[in-house]
Amino acid sequence: MYSRAVKVAVMIGLLASSAAFAEDHKIQMLDTGADGLMVFEPSYVKASAGDTVTFIAKDPGHNIISRHVPEGAQNWKGAVSNNLTITLNKEGVYLYECDLHRMLGMVGVIQVGKPVNLAAAKAVAAELSKKMAAGGERLQEYLAKVQ
Numbered sequence: 555m556y557s558r559a560v561k562v563a564v565m566i567g568l569l570a571s572s573a574a575f576a577e578d579h580k581i582q583m584l585d586t587g588a589d590g591l592m593v594f595e596p597s598y599v600k601a602s603a604g605d606t607v608t609f610i611a612k613d614p615g616h617n618i619i620s621r622h623v624p625e626g627a628q629n630w631k632g633a634v635s636n637n638l639t640i641t642l643n644k645e646g647v648y649l650y651e652c653d654l655h656r657m658l659g660m661v662g663v664i665q666v667g668k669p670v671n672l673a674a675a676k677a678v679a680a681e682l683s684k685k686m687a688a689g690g691e692r693l694q695e696y697l698a699k700v701q
């Protein structure tokens with residue numbers, strides 16, 4: 555039989571190890587990046603449930619707003635020129651944008667675990683892309699990375 559103290563010690567060890575595995579993914583808001591003008595970089599991020607994402611206002615004048623999240627997940631909205639950290643607890647595909655540069659295709663995709671809502675995300679992406687003056691192909695390219 556394990557003593558109570560050993561059980562508590564084991565539990566603390568498990569909690570500490572799961573916290574250590576949670577990763578913080580950093581996404582920069584940029585005027586110019588590898589994909590062109592007005593981009594998030596990296597534009598596609600694969601995360602695990604419990605991870606965080608920190609959006610970094612590297613260049614000022616951008617914000618971050620969720621446009622599609624899995625069922626039960628929280629939407630988010632960051633202030634212009636501010637960093638924002640979100641925690642991703644629900645599996646699925648998340649679409650987000652800078653609403654100031656949505657027309658220029660300033661959008662991004664985050665995948666958390668299994669892409670349970672991929673069909674719904676693709677439908678939303680198709681609608682968003684139709685309204686873009688530039689960068690309309692970006693969401694499709696980013697969603698193509700989802701596996």
Ligand SMILES: [Cu+2]
Binds near residue numbers: 617652653655
């Ligand atoms: Cu922007």
